[in-house]
Amino acid sequence: MERNIKKTDGRQKQLIVAFHKALKSFISALPTITGVVLLIGLFKTFITPKMITSVFTGEPFKDTVLGSLFGSILTGNPVTSYIIGGELLKDGVSLFAVTAFIVAWVTVGIFQLPAEALFLGKKFALIRNILSFVLAIVVAVATVLTLEVII
């Protein structure tokens, strides 16, 4: 009986330690998260969707790279990227560019880069984001070409 109580006490203590550790680790992450959120706030105020649309040139390859570039820089809810993507398509921007834009929007994070580098290391964050930028272009080209073959 006494041994069981001791065992339960030990487990409770372990559980408290585990959650205390989690909370402590998260509190140390708060300044970075706050910084990223404030940066996104600034960005959303100063850059409008109209500004983004005006950047595309009408040249499919150049626009695909631009799409990936702008998707990498811009941030926010993916819904916004679909809406901007839909508008870009209506304005005659190629599906290659729009696809690269919506893929890079969620896979590359320039604004989140400081936070990613702090937690997972500069090297990991840089390589991962560069790879994601390139892959956004590759995924866009593969998706649109496959779509053209199928339909």
Added chain:
Amino acid sequence: MKEKNGDKTVKYSLYFLSSIVLLYVFLFLLTPWKIYSSLQIALHIFIQIIPVITAVIVLMGISNYFLKPKTVTKYLGKESGVRGWVLAICFGILSHGSIYVWYPLLKELYKHGMRAGLIAAFLYNRAVKIPLIPLMIFYFGIPFVVILTIYTIVASVVEGKVLEGINHLSPVIEE
């Protein structure tokens, strides 16, 4: 040494936050209303991410309690094989909320033995948003969404494998 690394992370994150606050102060002097609007947006984002932050803290607590390095190594470590990739892809697709909220948990899992390639696969698969699929279909159609989803998953494995290849030459994540 570990404590020193932790202190360094906190120090740099405080530098980062201070520089953003300074930027706000500087821009406030130029365009106060725009800065007011930026603060409102930031506050709105904060309110939105509170449930995810709570979930991540709970998940971190649970993982600290249940997941021993041996378990993480078995399912997400060097010997995890295809199962590791499938788990990273599924968790990436199912994870919710802002990406930066997940970094502390991934760091903890890495310390417990998770492979760097699987972290990359997890992060890449966050591009597949199940709740947003109907909206994506509305804008781009079913065939586009299906093809894009398949290529996104494939790309996540490619990215993970490339990162692991680089990791073999020199570690990509400092402990």
